[in-house]
Amino acid sequence: xxxxxxxxxxxxxxxxxxxxxxxxxxxxxxxxxxxxxxxxxxxxxxxxxxxxxxxxxxxxxxxxxxxxxxxxxxxxxxxxxxxxxxxxxxxxxxxxxxxxxxxxxxxxxxxxx
Amino acid sequence: xxxxxxxxxxxxxxxxxxxxxxxxxxxxxxxxxxxxxxxxxxxxxxxxxxxxxxxxxxxxxxxxxxxxxxxxxxxxxxxxxxxxxxxxxxxxxxxxxxxxxxxxxxxxxxxxxxx
Numbered sequence: 001x002x003x004x005x006x007x008x009x010x011x012x013x014x015x016x017x018x019x020x021x022x023x024x025x026x027x028x029x030x031x032x033x034x035x036x037x038x039x040x041x042x043x044x045x046x047x048x049x050x051x052x053x054x055x056x057x058x059x060x061x062x063x064x065x066x067x068x069x070x071x072x073x074x075x076x077x078x079x080x081x082x083x084x085x086x087x088x089x090x091x092x093x094x095x096x097x098x099x100x101x102x103x104x105x106x107x108x109x110x111x112x113x
Numbered sequence: 114x115x116x117x118x119x120x121x122x123x124x125x126x127x128x129x130x131x132x133x134x135x136x137x138x139x140x141x142x143x144x145x146x147x148x149x150x151x152x153x154x155x156x157x158x159x160x161x162x163x164x165x166x167x168x169x170x171x172x173x174x175x176x177x178x179x180x181x182x183x184x185x186x187x188x189x190x191x192x193x194x195x196x197x198x199x200x201x202x203x204x205x206x207x208x209x210x211x212x213x214x215x216x217x218x219x220x221x222x223x224x225x226x227x228x
């Protein structure tokens with residue numbers, strides 16, 4: 001099956017700093033990747049759709065200047081949480097689309113102190 | 114707005130018994146549904162999917178049933194094992210007109226298997 005990786009798996013940062021999370025499709029090319037956020041014991045909430053070569057499409061209520069997405073290549077999308085605050089602490093999960101299927105990464109646990 | 118949701122937040126079953134996890138959806142235009150399993154601290158893992166032109170689909174130990182009349186989806190796990198303990202999400206995969214395909218997740222059901 002298709003494999004999607006995320007890096008880092010865990011990150012702890014100070015309030016006010018920026019954090020970059022990478023999402024890679026390891027064995028296939030993905031023109032579309034997705035970023036989700038998940039709070040403890042809650043469902044995944046789609047934040048944005050990342051398209052290679054074009055601007056990301058953000059869901060309603062998601063600040064695009066806060067969560068910067070760059071789909072640099074067909075195998076890499078990055079999510080940068082800018083000026084992170086404790087309320088940004090969450091589990092961030094990406095997925096990569098191949099045909100109709102989505103393959104999910106293992107997630108990144110962000111803790112903002 | 115339209116959404117996908119689950120009836121039961123937590124389900125406890127004895128090892129060896131069958132498990133049934135339910136899901137209600139409200140978007141009658143949905144035509145593709147997926148069940149995911151998520152273990153603690155990990156990303157969702159695909160279990161099985163079904164299209165709206167089907168009522169039932171079987172995999173290894175898992176069966177998904179779709180009732181379009183009442184907009185209900187269920188996941189049946191046969192002979193539940195401790196390794197099945199996880200949170201299960203139903204999800205709706207759709208491409209809105211002129212838009213990109215995306216997956217909308219339901220609220221999730223935690224399955225606890227009692228040894």
